[in-house]
Amino acid sequence: MKPSQFAKGFQARPDTTSSEKRTALDRLNAIDGLVKNGPPGNQAAGRPVSPVVPQSDVEIDADEVSNESAAYRAWRIEHGYRPGQVIDLALKTIKPSPFNPRHFYLKPSIAELAVNLARQGQQQAIHVIPDYENPGTYFVSDGGRRVRALKEANKESVKAVVIDLPIGIQSYKLGYDLNVQRDSQTVFDNAVVWKRFLDDRHFQSQKELAEHLGLDESTVAVALSIAKLPEAVMHEMVARPDRFGSNMAYQVGRYHTARGADATLRLINKIISDDLSTRQVADIVKGRATAQESSKPAGRQRYAQRLEIKLGGVSVGDLKSYGDDRIELRLKGLTREKRDDILRQIEKMLK
Numbered sequence: 001m002k003p004s005q006f007a008k009g010f011q012a013r014p015d016t017t018s019s020e021k022r023t024a025l026d027r028l029n030a031i032d033g034l035v036k037n038g039p040p041g042n043q044a045a046g047r048p049v050s051p052v053v054p055q056s057d058v059e060i061d062a063d064e065v066s067n068e069s070a071a072y073r074a075w076r077i078e079h080g081y082r083p084g085q086v087i088d089l090a091l092k093t094i095k096p097s098p099f100n101p102r103h104f105y106l107k108p109s110i111a112e113l114a115v116n117l118a119r120q121g122q123q124q125a126i127h128v129i130p131d132y133e134n135p136g137t138y139f140v141s142d143g144g145r146r147v148r149a150l151k152e153a154n155k156e157s158v159k160a161v162v163i164d165l166p167i168g169i170q171s172y173k174l175g176y177d178l179n180v181q182r183d184s185q186t187v188f189d190n191a192v193v194w195k196r197f198l199d200d201r202h203f204q205s206q207k208e209l210a211e212h213l214g215l216d217e218s219t220v221a222v223a224l225s226i227a228k229l230p231e232a233v234m235h236e237m238v239a240r241p242d243r244f245g246s247n248m249a250y251q252v253g254r255y256h257t258a259r260g261a262d263a264t265l266r267l268i269n270k271i272i273s274d275d276l277s278t279r280q281v282a283d284i285v286k287g288r289a290t291a292q293e294s295s296k297p298a299g300r301q302r303y304a305q306r307l308e309i310k311l312g313g314v315s316v317g318d319l320k321s322y323g324d325d326r327i328e329l330r331l332k333g334l335t336r337e338k339r340d341d342i343l344r345q346i347e348k349m350l351k
Contacts, residue, residue: 088160126141127140128140129165
């Protein structure tokens, strides 16, 4: 798709009004709800089959059918597909969309989801768009994390709903809005993807990009400044969204420009272990403080990790880690026998 087609396609098939965007989001969320709660069905990989949900539940009105694109209508007629129907598709036919709003997928999160899918099966269908230029293959519109986890679990098929969207800014915006609803979209995803949009000349400037996305230009400018960070550095922050929002990441980016990757990774560890505020990091960037200085009293140091400890299903305390060399175990409500047993185990472990 040429850059001009990309921008014009967005304008020709509007997705900018809140009511239209809300309708599209509601429809996909409604399908998700039906799939999650509907009865299971027998499905053959790669072919449309009976829907998981009753047919009456997935009917759409005549106006929506009349608004179908010609390519989608031809595809669904050829395959006997009903809009909203849940089918099984071979995982090998599914590929990432070049307009996927997500870029970072954490391996521990994917591995955890893979275990759940292996035990419980897929409970929620993904949304895919046919690749009309390569029949038999599909772009993921929503569900990239599930696809990765299913592959990790060595599954061969995936439950999917085939939707009518062009691959471009519309599919990007819909996926972006769904991710925002789930709090799974990060400034780091935005940074990498928006930079790629500009590098590939889908948009001529960050101002044009901001206008098409319906965002302030300053929001886009901050994300693009973060995009200058190496992905290895961004990965360290992606795992801690509670600590690294756009403002903190922006300050880290400024520090990286001045000090380089190794010093920036040390600063990131300091931010996490000492619970530095954005203002404190800004002071470090400006030279008013150093990354080696203790910015908080030791007693107020924030833990890096916390493990809740339960006995018989009841919480009795926690184990916290601080920095690289400190842990703190706090337990209460134990019987004397259990307390003494734990002390013996710790003593044995430390010998």
